[in-house]
Amino acid sequence: MSTTDFDTLPPTLRDAARAALADVIGAAPVDAVAPVSGGMTAARLFRIDAGGHQYLLRLEGTVSPLQRLGFEPLESPLRNPHQYVSLRIAAEAGIAPRLHYVNEASRVVVMDFVRRQPLSTYPGGLPALTRALGELLARLQETPTFPYFVRYPDMVGRLWAHVGRTGLFAPGVLDRYSEHFERIRAAYVWDDAHSVSSHNDSIPPNILFDGARLWMVDWESAYRNDPLADIAIVSGSIARTPELEQILLRAWLGGAPDDALRARLKLVRALTRLFYAGVVLSASATTQRTAPDTDVAAPALAELEHALRSGRLKRGTPVFYHVCGKVLLAAFLSDGLGPGFDLSV
Missing domain, CATH: 3.30.200.20 (Phosphorylase Kinase; domain 1)
Structure with missing residues (x-):
């Protein structure tokens, strides 16, 4: 060597x-x-x-x-x-x-070592990929249960509190997001006794396609959690339409989801979006800013993608993370489309 x-x-x-x-x-x-x-x-x-x-x-x-x-x-x-x-x-x-x-x-x-093939080359396209992910997460949740670490809403809350302490934003700018988080935390009900093995970071970079099957990597955040945590992350990053979400849920459940499960999924998806907003905003706080940001307006996804294609915005930079954090915050409030979670390359 x-x-x-x-x-x-x-x-x-x-x-x-x-x-x-x-x-x-x-x-x-x-x-x-x-x-x-x-x-x-x-x-x-x-x-x-x-x-x-x-x-x-x-x-x-x-x-x-x-x-x-x-x-x-x-x-x-x-x-x-x-x-x-x-x-x-x-x-x-x-x-x-x-x-x-x-x-x-x-x-x-x-x-x-698993040689990565683009997820976009998965045979059958997004519907087949989404179905395979639902089945893979069902298999994960059938394993011996991972150890307990921390309740997911508490994790999100501590990370969000950290964002508030960074000085990225002027006082009061993030108040409506904090208030929305508290409403979601109050509505979120979960019996920890029913927790399952969870990856907790099932974003596209952590899903490998080797040309034949899927693998999951980067288990740094893995511990027992709400069964909907990984489902919510995948629904926010890959299965981003009602049709794909239905495929994901049916593959995971082995049957049709009911309205109660869909309502809980919306809550958990909001928690995951605030978590990832906290991650990328914390990354953007690694550089010195001249003054706290007073504007949380987020660009439309088409505008964000154009900025990346044109080179005006470069992946992996603090500015990129800051913009993506704003997009995720907007999706957190609206349950609309976020930027996906392929934020690192």
Whole structure:
């Protein structure tokens, strides 16, 4: 292995990576090492070619204050202490790629590398993709239940409170969103005893199509949750029409949804939109602003897409995250279309 491949890693993480590879491949030579884009994850990802096999080496990044929000104890080295347990369960069920090595102490994982094909190439198009996702989430929810971590509305609330403390917006500008969140929290009723295994970040970048089937990756946020959490995220990012939502729900349920479930889905989808608004607005707060924003007006989706195509707006920048946060806030209030959640590439 070239010594330059891991030169940017802290020494302890570099040693842990080499120990993981030695455990998996032994003395076999490494033929190639290539960095892999990881979306918004803080993890460092590398594709390792060795012995005629391709592996994904995943190294957890530095935990930021944002990643610690809502998690106890604060000195924990993980933003979610149950992610590796959840990953093991998902891999054993064939929902996550096969695991070869997990070290929770060093935060290093080696798994099969899955070569990503565009979701747009899924045979049968969006209807077939949506049906397959509903079936995949049903399989996930049938696994042994992931450990408990935190109630989803509390997670959303703590993240939203963090956004309010960043100074991104002038005092009072976010009040109507906070008030709407409190109304939703009051209307949201859930018995935690009926929680199920949940990925909790089932956005398009975390769904892999290998040309034959779907996989779910990036289990950093996985823990037991409301069964509608992943469904709400998929309905807001992929199944974004009434027809596709119906396909998703029928594939997940194995039958037709009733009005009560649809009403709950609307509540949970609002929570997921506020959560992702909090994530991207927190990302936009990483740069210094001259003054707090007094305007939360969001561009239409067509305008946002045109700005991206023309280069006036570039993905992955603080300005991009700030604009997407506003679009998600508008969708949070209206239950209209948001930008999807492919916000990282």
